[in-house]
Amino acid sequence: MLGRLNHVGVAVPSVDAALGRYRALFGTDAVGAPFDLEPQGVRVCFVSAGNTEIELIAPLGADSPLRGFLERNPAGGQHHVAYEVPDVEAARDAFAGLGVRALGEPRPGAHGSLVLFLHPKDMGGVLVELMEPPAAGH
Numbered sequence: 261m262l263g264r265l266n267h268v269g270v271a272v273p274s275v276d277a278a279l280g281r282y283r284a285l286f287g288t289d290a291v292g293a294p295f296d297l298e299p300q301g302v303r304v305c306f307v308s309a310g311n312t313e314i315e316l317i318a319p320l321g322a323d324s325p326l327r328g329f330l331e332r333n334p335a336g337g338q339h340h341v342a343y344e345v346p347d348v349e350a351a352r353d354a355f356a357g358l359g360v361r362a363l364g365e366p367r368p369g370a371h372g373s374l375v376l377f378l379h380p381k382d383m384g385g386v387l388v389e390l391m392e393p394p395a396a397g398h
């Protein structure tokens with residue numbers, strides 16, 4: 261049901277403040293440029309980690325889905341894992357058949373392709389992001 265691990269989401273209080281640490285950990289060239297994804301309520305920066313990526317995310321706006329997580333974990337922490345699936349809606353239906361709840365509707369994510377989240381309480385305590393493979397160049 262799940263394909264390649266695309267990224268690991270790491271919540272931080274401030275993406276921009278975290279960049280120095282990630283440049284030291286992975287090298288300057290591995291760290292992309294931060295950008296705002298307002299419809300998803302997050303500021304994002306991707307860090308290349310060889311066979312996958314780290315997605316640094318910080319809250320953007322009062323209704324950000326990260327607010328509760330950062331209240332519980334003020335220093336930040338590992339937030340979600342994102343797996344590629346060929347068709348997000350088909351995957352949602354397959355998971356629904358297993359009793360796994362989707363959170364909201366499919367929406368364009370940080371790579372421009374459709375993403376959808378599965379409830380951590382139905383996934384062994386892990387917030388799982390389903391994402392369609394990004395187009396070349398994303």
Ligand SMILES: CC[C@H](C(=O)O)C(=O)SCCNC(=O)CCNC(=O)[C@H](O)C(C)(C)COP(=O)(O)OP(=O)(O)OC[C@H]1O[C@@H](n2cnc3c(N)ncnc32)[C@H](O)[C@@H]1OP(=O)(O)O
Pocket residue numbers: 269297300302315317325326327328329338339340342363368369370371375377379380381385386387389
């Ligand atoms: C889309 C852009 C980008 C991309 O890759 O393209 C992103 O990845 S953006 C990532 C941010 N967006 C989201 O996370 C959207 C989906 N998330 C949500 O809808 C909420 O964050 C939700 C419902 C997972 C959690 O909401 P909230 O923090 O308000 O907490 P709740 O009280 O409703 O939590 C219920 C229950 O779940 C546990 N929980 C919460 N977050 C996580 C987590 N990240 N990992 C594991 N478990 C989590 C929480 O502790 C509660 O447990 P309980 O035992 O009931 O206390």
Ligand SMILES: [Co+2]
Pocket residue numbers: 267269315340342389
């Ligand atoms: Co993500």
